[in-house]
Amino acid sequence: MKKQQLILPLVGLLLLVSHTATSQSFPFKLPKEKPNQPLSAAMNRNYENYTAPRPEDNELYTQFKYTEIKGLDYSNHDGTITRRDPSKVIFENGKYYVWYTHRETPTPPKGAKSATETIPSADWDLAEIWYATSIDGFTWEEQGVAIPRPPKPNLGHRSVATADILKWKNKYYMYYQGFSEASGLRGDDCPVLMSYANSPDGPWTATNTIVIPNGPKDTWDQYSIHDPYPLVYNDKIYLYYKSDFDGKPNLVRMQGLATADNPYGPFTKNPLNPVLTSGHETTLFPFKEGIAALTIRDGNEHNTIQFAKDGVNFEIAALVELMPAAAGPFIPDAFTNTKDGRGITWGLSHFTNATTWDKNHAILVRFDCDLSQDLEDPQMKKHHV
Numbered sequence: 001m002k003k004q005q006l007i008l009p010l011v012g013l014l015l016l017v018s019h020t021a022t023s024q025s026f027p028f029k030l031p032k033e034k035p036n037q038p039l040s041a042a043m044n045r046n047y048e049n050y051t052a053p054r055p056e057d058n059e060l061y062t063q064f065k066y067t068e069i070k071g072l073d074y075s076n077h078d079g080t081i082t083r084r085d086p087s088k089v090i091f092e093n094g095k096y097y098v099w100y101t102h103r104e105t106p107t108p109p110k111g112a113k114s115a116t117e118t119i120p121s122a123d124w125d126l127a128e129i130w131y132a133t134s135i136d137g138f139t140w141e142e143q144g145v146a147i148p149r150p151p152k153p154n155l156g157h158r159s160v161a162t163a164d165i166l167k168w169k170n171k172y173y174m175y176y177q178g179f180s181e182a183s184g185l186r187g188d189d190c191p192v193l194m195s196y197a198n199s200p201d202g203p204w205t206a207t208n209t210i211v212i213p214n215g216p217k218d219t220w221d222q223y224s225i226h227d228p229y230p231l232v233y234n235d236k237i238y239l240y241y242k243s244d245f246d247g248k249p250n251l252v253r254m255q256g257l258a259t260a261d262n263p264y265g266p267f268t269k270n271p272l273n274p275v276l277t278s279g280h281e282t283t284l285f286p287f288k289e290g291i292a293a294l295t296i297r298d299g300n301e302h303n304t305i306q307f308a309k310d311g312v313n314f315e316i317a318a319l320v321e322l323m324p325a326a327a328g329p330f331i332p333d334a335f336t337n338t339k340d341g342r343g344i345t346w347g348l349s350h351f352t353n354a355t356t357w358d359k360n361h362a363i364l365v366r367f368d369c370d371l372s373q374d375l376e377d378p379q380m381k382k383h384h385v
């Protein structure tokens with residue numbers, strides 16, 4: 001065969017191969033819809049697992065911005081005053097309300113072994129639930145105690161902490177952790193208690209009973225029910241909570257769900273619990289037909305925002321960074337039984353300096369984000385700054 005006779009078909013073959021490769025290469029403009037061509041596993045996931053292939057267009061992707069809030073006194077951050085674990089923010093009587101763990105003790109926390117009747121073991125030990133109000137969400141006026149520690153031997157006499165609010169048929173219900181022993185001993189094995197009021201300004205009446213009991217022996221939530229977080233969804237109260245289990249070598253933190261037809265219970269734990277394998281403090285909100293969750297630190301899926309169409313079966317919707325710890329968002333439709341949740345754009349969260357043991361305390365801060373369906377929506381715009 002002559003040399004040219006061999007070269008020409010080879011060139012043709014090369015052209016064909018390179019043309020085929022070009023036509024199958026991923027286009028320069030990222031298609032909004034999944035293209036009809038072979039995709040790598042990662043590219044397939046980018047279309048299948050998220051609401052949009054670009055993070056900025058994914059409704060459950062966001063970046064978080066933090067702003068110092070004004071009006072709350074921390075007297076030189078020496079660890080004797082703490083404010084942490086804010087509730088959801090609600091809007092009533094023309095102002096925003098938030099409740100939080102408030103500790104004011106002669107010394108900073110000193111660990112379980114050094115705890116006394118006046119020396120706290122942990123940042124949330126010897127605490128009460130206080131509240132503050134605000135007109136603009138940036139400057140807050142502390143109103144004082146909402147729920148004090150009840151006298152011994154009532155549940156929660158050592159500390160009441162980590163509260164969250166429910167509005168149900170025009171009354172207010174506060175769910176919180178009731179410690180009867182110092183945190184760090186077995187105090188953290190605490191159940192959830194509840195107080196109710198006709199007005200967000202109180203007075204609050206404690207039921208003095210356990211509302212969400214710990215699970216039976218040898219079940220995942222036998223020791224603690226932390227961070228109670230009620231929403232109204234599917235005509236019921238959906239109360240999410242965190243438990244710490246396994247214990248060896250480190251606690252595993254996951255989140256469960258308990259539902260009830262009225263605020264006093266009984267609460268039925270979901271048979272699929274835990275429903276979130278990751279996250280620490282609970283922060284969830286109605287989104288479209290389902291529930292979205294800020295899944296912050298701890299677990300394989302920390303630093304994600306997850307979504308469950310049915311409020312139970314969560315999938316990862318976005319991977320994010322610098323998430324708000326223990327966030328309490330302002331949720332316009334937290335209690336409206338919505339089937340088209342609007343989302344959130346701001347709230348309060350806390351910063352802790354837990355590593356500086358001798359000054360250990362937390363401060364409340366404001367966070368802003370865009371986890372809303374539509375910022376132009378009048379319901380969102382009214383409250384968005």
Ligand code: AAL
Nearest residue numbers: 085124162226227280281
């Ligand atoms: C927080 C919450 C609960 C825990 C402790 C105080 O971050 O998870 O409230 O009990 O830490």
